[in-house]
Amino acid sequence: xxxxxxxxxxxSHEELSSKDQELIAIAISQLKTSHSPYSNFSVGAxxxxxxxxxxxxxxxxxxxxxxxxxxERVVLSVASTxxxxxxxxxxxxxxxxxxxxxxxxxxxxxxxxxxIREQTFRQKKTMKIILTTKHGxxxxxxxxxxxxxxxxxxxx
Ligand code: THU
Numbered sequence: 001x002x003x004x005x006x007x008x009x010x011x012s013h014e015e016l017s018s019k020d021q022e023l024i025a026i027a028i029s030q031l032k033t034s035h036s037p038y039s040n041f042s043v044g045a046x047x048x049x050x051x052x053x054x055x056x057x058x059x060x061x062x063x064x065x066x067x068x069x070x071x072e073r074v075v076l077s078v079a080s081t082x083x084x085x086x087x088x089x090x091x092x093x094x095x096x097x098x099x100x101x102x103x104x105x106x107x108x109x110x111x112x113x114x115x116i117r118e119q120t121f122r123q124k125k126t127m128k129i130i131l132t133t134k135h136g137x138x139x140x141x142x143x144x145x146x147x148x149x150x151x152x153x154x155x156x
Contacts, residue, residue, distance in 0.1 A: 034058040035060045043096075044096075057076075059071045070112050090128045108147065121153070
């Protein structure tokens with residue numbers, strides 16, 4: 001078996017469409033809503049739905065560490081509760097590192113990849129994911145499911 005994943009790299013946000021740049025700005029603005037007193041690592045996420053509605057979210061930590069939730073799963077929950085039935089076309093993820101290291105885009109954690117997989121299963125449509133930095137370096141995956149090959153499913 002051979003699994004191929006296509007990831008497109010950009011060095012500046014200006015290389016993306018104006019809609020994607022707008023969605024990146026929303027994810028960046030969400031960084032200030034992060035509750036991350038334990039890691040000081042803020043993550044912002046945003047989504048654009050098929051009806052063009054946008055939503056944002058951020059990581060929400062807890063003194064009982066495993067209770068904390070990542071930005072991606074926050075925004076997925078917001079979208080599916082506040083815009084029930086609307087599929088997600090695009091998700092953006094951005095972060096702010098307390099050490100000031102912003103050279104590479106964030107790679108979503110495994111739990112978030114599984115949550116994204118569930119969303120694409122629910123909506124029966126692919127989702128584009130834009131992993132970016134505040135300074136412009138960006139990775140785009142047209143099918144976010146590609147980030148979790150051989151994902152768990154109850155379908156046999
Ligand atoms: N985090 C996210 O929000 N998304 C990810 O994909 C990985 C990590 C958060 C969790 C925690 O609040 C902080 O980043 C540091 O791990």
